[in-house]
Amino acid sequence: MNQALRLAYRNLVGAGLRTWLNVGVLSFTFVLILFYNGLIDGWNKQAKRDSIAWEIGQGQIIHKDYDPLDPFTILDGHGNINTIKGNVSPVLVQQSTIYPEGRSISTLLKGVSTNQSITQLPTGLLLNTDANIPALIGKNMSNKSGLKEGDEVLIRWRDSEGTFDATNITIVGIFESTVPTIDAGQIYIPIEKLWELTGLENHASYFIVGEGYEHKEIQDWEFNSQSSLLETLDAMIETKKASGTIMYLLLMAIALLAIFDTQVLSIFRRQKEIGTYIALGMTRGEVIRLFTVEGFMYSVLAVILGSIYGIPLLWFLAKNGIPYPVEQVQDFGVPISDTMYPVFSLGLIAGTLLLVVVSATIVSYLPARKISKMNPVDAIKGKLQ
């Protein structure tokens, strides 16, 4: 085996530019696969962390008639909050329309507990103010509506009987979050105020659960665990990962095709060498192994080369992050930060390494099988076979 490795190394180095072109493409693919998967993993981690911190908490208790994805359920999807005790924060959702500068914008009016600390929503800003109805909005909502801190805006809503009412609210704070589902088209006011405005005293659409809460069956309310609430996010990121796989598999295929092509050419051009090996006593299997090891060596050299420029590059990106144009993608409803930090786990590095090495070895072995059918005399003579 040592002899095969030595011979393979000499042959590869002897091939010069051809070898380094193959190694270069393969190393680029290796680094790219690592980079892309690391980016997706980093995004996944950040999205989950931010969703938990801003929206999900340790889970949510949702009224049985309320479906956050179905606006039809807002009207009737709420219930009395007195049945639920513990470290939970109630949220009442109602629909409304605001009229900034004569335009109408449909909004979700959310009543939140001002002293909650389960999520990072700065609800404390709703407390120390003289405003009649203080309101919080996100940066995205602020950009879309043109509302700034201190602005008053007319809001129209309906009470529990369906009768219209309208008054001014004052924007007392604008928060910045990477979670668009708590920002776009949403206004937060103290829940007590919303009860007063709608007549839905002591009602909530859902609760955000904090640390230490232990759920027991409660009539009309359903507990959704943190992991079940993150399922959609997981599925979305998996889809993104799968679509990215196509791109790097294509690149990988090009690199492997180059190795395959080189191997076919080598076997064709080095027939005399193959014949000599066999004449000197090497078995066909040993010659096949030699050529396969050459292919394997491509991947080893690619990993070494990739590590030389990949490690500092990926380390730099993991440390400093990659700026991302958030505003263009926030409308898709995916939590995304303006700087994405890739995460390179040991599993990811080992998996990618294995993928590159195994696939390069397989594509080297496939053309080498032809050697087993070669006649050594004809091979030494250089006759085409």
Next chain:
Amino acid sequence: MKYLTILLVAFFALSFATSQDPDANAIIKKIDANMISNSNITTSKMTIYGRRNDRTITAKSYGEGSKKSFTEYLSPEREKGTKMLKLDDKLWIYSPSSDRTIQISGHMLKQSVMGSDLSYEDMMDERKLTEIYTAVVSGSEVLDGRKTWVIDLIAKVTDATYEKQKIWVDKEKFVPLRQDMMAKSGKILKRVSLSNIEKISGRWYPKRMNYKDMLKQGKGTDFEIVTIEFNPKIPAHIFTKASLKK
């Protein structure tokens, strides 16, 4: 002398009584008599004034009581064939381009119809004013050259869309010339201006209405009656879901 005193007292009492505002509830009853019919077939033209361009939609509607109505859009080409059926508090819309019928309910009913200043709910709520509001005459004004009673309406039912309304009623024709619809806070949300009042089948009826969302900029939405037929007999099959796809 005794009879003369009685006569004088009676005269002053009568003249005092006639100088008082009339019974507001009687006025809105007369408005209902003009505006509401057991059934009607209407061809109308709705002009929606947008920021960039205006759109005009013509439609033919059939209505029976306050619970049943059926509308088919006749133009423009894009909306042609779209049909709406309302039965009680349910509304279905058929779109010929997708050949699908969808039901509109809940909050969707509060959305605007084809970008106009009218909501589906505005179109569907055909209850009589006397059923929803108690009325008080608050004065009289001249509006567009017509003498009007100004009447304040306060909801007597809990499910009124607008808690308060102020209407200017033509003293002679008993048709509102303006209708301000207000939120509970008193803020004017919508204004309907009614004009081109004509006598049709023995009743006064406004052939032109402008709906204006007072919280939004813009000229609002014009609703013009091209033809209207009161109390015709409408075949029962019109008000079935099957008629949406015909």
